[in-house]
Amino acid sequence: MGVVLRVSNLTVSFGPPGHRIPIVQGVDFQLERGRILGIVGESGSGKSVTCLALMRLLARSAAVGGRAELDGEDLLALDESRMVAARGGQIAMIFQDPAASLNPVRSIGWQLAEAINLGAAVPSRAAVRARALQLLRDVGMPDPARRLGEYPHQLSGGMNQRALIAMMLARSPKLLIADEPTTALDVTIQAQILRLLLDLRDRLGMTIILVSHDLGVIAETCDQVAVMYCGRIVEMGDARDLFLRPQHPYTIGLLNSRPRVDGQTAALRPIEGVVPPPHALPPGCAFSPRCSRAGDACDQVAPPLEERRDGHRVACFHPAGAAA
Structure with missing residues (x-):
């Protein structure tokens, strides 16, 4: 690959x-x-x-x-x-909240057209609309022609997420x-x-x-x-x-x-303790204060991420299957 x-x-x-x-x-x-x-x-x-x-x-x-x-x-x-x-x-990114990522005062079609037109060659309006419709079909948007004229507040959360994914796919x-x-x-x-x-x-x-x-x-x-x-x-x-x-x-x-x-x-069975704040990380392994297998070395040195078996890497001095 x-x-x-x-x-x-x-x-x-x-x-x-x-x-x-x-x-x-x-x-x-x-x-x-x-x-x-x-x-x-x-x-x-x-x-x-x-x-x-x-x-x-x-x-x-x-x-x-x-x-x-x-x-x-x-x-x-x-x-x-x-x-x-x-x-x-x-490279493109889909964020957590689609409603916060979409423009509330622009239609879905307008926002898709903007994403499509970011390419080097600006296609005709007809070509942009055809591309926008195809993108919505690709992400499984129901009734895509209607959705082009609608706004984020008119769509469900799942539809907004599909619209956002379509925008991210606009330039492949x-x-x-x-x-x-x-x-x-x-x-x-x-x-x-x-x-x-x-x-x-x-x-x-x-x-x-x-x-x-x-x-x-x-x-x-x-x-x-x-x-x-x-x-x-x-x-x-x-x-x-x-x-x-x-x-x-x-x-x-x-x-x-x-x-x-x-x-x-x-x-x-929750993990005991809490995640330490980034400005107060413990020396050595950051998980050591919460770990039942921690030893002296864990409190002093951060373990490197090493391959333990084929393609499987672990950053731990006392991984499961090894002597504690």
Whole structure:
């Protein structure tokens, strides 16, 4: 398939020089064409910041380091004009709340036309309308001709999300980032949006990064999974392998704290403690204060992300299956 995205030592910090607070620390991963990577973790783990860094949409106060090569071109090294052209044409992003991402005083058709016209050649109005209709059909929008003249407040949450996805597909990007795309939707519409993402992958060969705190969404949709904690990837591997044989104590804690539908668990087992604030991370492994397997080394040195079995990487001195 070939690697589409290669992220190397991505770092993000905020604040004035000399007093910066690290938010993302040394993130490394690669994603092959036509695959879906799920990024999961508690709130504040750095999932969205990682994606916004790839899009170059962080505030000016952010200091971003490392490399993010999309088909060999480092997005972090592009000048602003080239990055503006890359957004939409090479990389696009769906945000959590479609209602907040769409313009409330412009029709869906107008906003789709704007996205289409961002391309190098401006087509005729008839061609723009035909393209807009096709995009809405591609995302499964009911009665697409009618929706072109409607406004976001006239559509349901699921329809708005479909319209937003259609806008992101207008210039056929190589990589689509979906940041919690189903958070504000009910479970039925959530399932429809997830099926849509899978269809885009299968039909268009699209490469997708899906960010979610919902392990069920990740398990149902993704080929690979990266588990983040305090700005680092602590475990990464094939989705099926990771869910069946998790190794990092944090991943195991996340899986144990979710409800089961088979009734085998009498009570939820939450992870003890809380996520430390980024300005007060403990030395060594950030998860050490909450980990029952932590040893002396864990309090002193941050464990590197190392391959433990074929394609499965873990950042832990005492992973599951090893002596505690």
